[in-house]
Amino acid sequence: MLALAFSAGATSARAQAPDDVEAGWARYREADFAGALEAFDAAEAGEGLSPASLARLLEGRALVRFAQGEQAAMEAALRRLANLDPQHALGDDAPPEVARAFLAARRDVGGPVRVEVEVWPEPAGARVRARVTGDATGLALGVRLRARVDGEEAWREGGEELLLPRVDGPVRFIEVVATVLGPGGAPLARQGTEERPARFDLAAGAGAGPIVGAGPSDPLAVGMLPARRRRVIGGALGAAAAVLLVALAIGLSRGETRTQPTAPVVVELRP
Amino acid sequence: MSAEPTGGWSRDLGEREPAPVGASGVERFGRYLLCYELAAGGMGTVYLARAVGPAGFDRPVAIKRIHPHLAHQQRLVEMFLDEARITSRVNHPNVCSVFDFGEVDGTYYIALEYLLGESVHALLAELERDSGALDAPRWQTIAARVVADACEGLHAAHTLHDDRGRPLRVVHRDVSPQNLFVTYDGATKVLDFGVARAEDRLHQTVAGDVKGKYAYMAPEQVSGREVDARADVWALGVCLWEMLVGERLFREPSEMDTILAVRSRAIPAPSARRASVSPALDAICLRALERDPKGRWPSARAMGRALEEALRQQPMPTGLADVADWMRARFARRRTRKRELVETVLASSASLRAHPAGTATPSLAPPAASVPPPPPRPRGGARRRSAGTVTPSMAPPARPPRPPRRPTPTATPSVPPPPPPRAKAAKSSVAPPPKRVAAPEAAPPRKPGSAKPADPALAERFPPLARASAPVPPTRISSKHRAVELPPSRRPRLLALAIVGALLVGSLGTLAAVKVFGSSERVEPAAAAPVASSASAAQGVEDAAEVVGEGERPDPSRPSDPPGGDAEGPEPRAEEASASMEEASAPAEGAAEEAPEGAPAEAARAEAPRPSRMARRRPARRPASARGHVNVVTPGGWADVYHRGRHLGRTPRQIELPAGRRIIELRPFGRSRGIRVSVHVPSGDVTRVVRPVER
Missing domain, CATH: 1.25.40 (Serine Threonine Protein Phosphatase 5, Tetratricopeptide repeat)
Incomplete structure (x- = not known):
């Protein structure tokens, strides 16, 4: 209840x-x-x-x-x-x-908040760590890590660091979803999704230090429409077109006679 | 890393138990009751006192009183008055307020707000006993908060202007842990502008005259060179360094060694002495401690903002409440003791009222009356100078006075309000002429050689004093007093003149009212609601909007846009009709606002119409300083906001305007075509203007 x-x-x-x-x-x-x-x-x-x-x-x-x-x-x-x-x-x-x-x-x-994921092979499992970078303003309030070993059904959840024990043999691969959380619980950056988690193959890198996720995550698409930018570009194109039209109109309207020099005017100076 | 016990904070803390004043424990000093002596120095003494007001309206104040034997030293008196003048001009929550200053029987004094709290010096002394606390992240953020707030207070002083808008270029010159005060409510206050430099000081310090504490002086200051606000930034940097590290930065055996250290010794980063200090605070501190003033933070505000930014990046927010919590946890006992002291003072003043014979100065005891009368003053004795003006205090009445109907600064001896702007204070200093006191035996003889506030030399250099001391035009109060002084044979003539004058004033007032109402119908818009809300407000204001013709700026010379705006024109007359003596100079203020953008303020003042005699005579209805705020929003875009030709900023914007009906002009996207919006500005409140705009 x-x-x-x-x-x-x-x-x-x-x-x-x-x-x-x-x-x-x-x-x-x-x-x-x-x-x-x-x-x-x-x-x-x-x-x-x-x-x-x-x-x-x-x-x-x-x-x-x-x-x-x-x-x-x-x-x-x-x-x-x-x-x-x-x-x-x-x-x-x-x-x-x-x-x-x-x-x-x-x-x-300098840039958006990003998250990097490191996976450390352990003798009896693996350790996953999420590292927030680019948080120049203290926007990131926490990290939510979800990971599973060898395609298990259940996800394990934790904060910045997660220990994934594996007792029945070496870990082959780990799938991770790391999300940086900001004010109001807003996700600021993410590595992997539930549908397509970031995958780390441990078979090759066991015992050789951390396996860093394939580059920092992309920032989440905030989804705001760049209305002003579109307007500016549209306005510039429109202005350019207008200038061209005006120039064309002037060129067409000017006849040949107008470009001829006028006859000299004689001015008589009398004392 | 622990703090070394070499800080020496407690060694020279100099805190002492407050000592009761005199044998009886209370001394009457003008309109104050001095109860405890808090501190004493070479120049004067600071007391915990009560400001005695009518009907038991008392409040604790700190009275800083110059030693009587120094009162004839013009240099010291000028310095003392300068401190009062500068501090009374600074109206900022991070600067200790001056309530009042003046002279009683040749002794100059300043009445300051009494603060319950501790100096930063005391904080450091407390932390010296608990060295682990200096490493706590909480202390680091509190130190940053305290210095950031002090930065704001000092910035307010640095950016002071005189009545004509000229910068005063105030420099505190004595910023030190002793002069930064943290109240138990978490507020930081800058104290003691006693050696502050300003453009209009009575006492001018020449280059090479070094004042302040060497260990906190900037290199250019110890060298006797010209200083500016950046010298205070240096001092704040020293304070911050010492707060972060818990040690003195420049503590040398002799003054000369201190000066040499200030000028040339390498300054370590705070984190080099205390590893827990964050790099951000390190950087802020070291920039403030740049020996070349050009390398320092350009202003105290810039330093304060950097500290705010550093605070924002901390995981724990540190605001006023957090500082208050910290203070209360650290100084619980002292807080209780100080509160008890205030309560004792309250009780003592109550008992004084009940037993006036128990005062230390029985000759000045108030006469037995149901309502305590104002403190009597010997002839030519007490003068009260409030916020840059000198106002003769109330003379002792021949009989127990009736309580005044309304407490006004001139009619009651109530606690003076926080110092208003100088110009306004000068307005309100109209006071009755001194009355003859019928109790000469109660007046102690003035000490020979004591300073007189009406000293012509001083009055000349102190314009408001000169104004207040000049003959005052007869007011309703003073005319009554004059009638007492006139020979009986002239009374009927005076009465007849008064009746004729009253008739004249009444007819003029009626004419003015008719004119006001007649013209206000022309401009009264549909939406002048004090608080226009939501869509209805927007619609209402929109209805009231009036599109005016093109033009880069409103032209005050245009017939349709006279000074003050056509629609606003009647308002000063309306205010005149409201019979406000204090508003007598309000049109001058308004005229200053009407000046075209960029025109010198002096010119605007020169052109300002002088208040009519009628307006000067009328009693106050509302204070001249009544102002309100207007929140202006232009959904769909931004707009320039103008009032009487002055650019007030761009929307969204909260603007402050004199109370009453005002016309503001909105120019969307900086266009030359504006939209005029009429708005009623409520006194002390906020109203809103919503006017959608389109590109």
């Missing part, structure tokens, strides 16, 4: 966090800055945020902080946003100051 209640509570929390992000934006659009911050804080403390909703949260918070004149807090939110999704496209509400600060944050942060 208790577990059921806990589960229900967790489910409601999961459902609530993205709602809180939208509530925060709604408050922001009502110019209720304090209310917006409260809602964003609640969302961040909750569960179930997607990377997209976390990005939305951070953008909203940056705008509110900008509105309040809290430059440092705005920059902090933008740095976290840049750390989550460097390619994030800010909405039209963002004034140039915020856009510039975001560009600067993107330069400072």
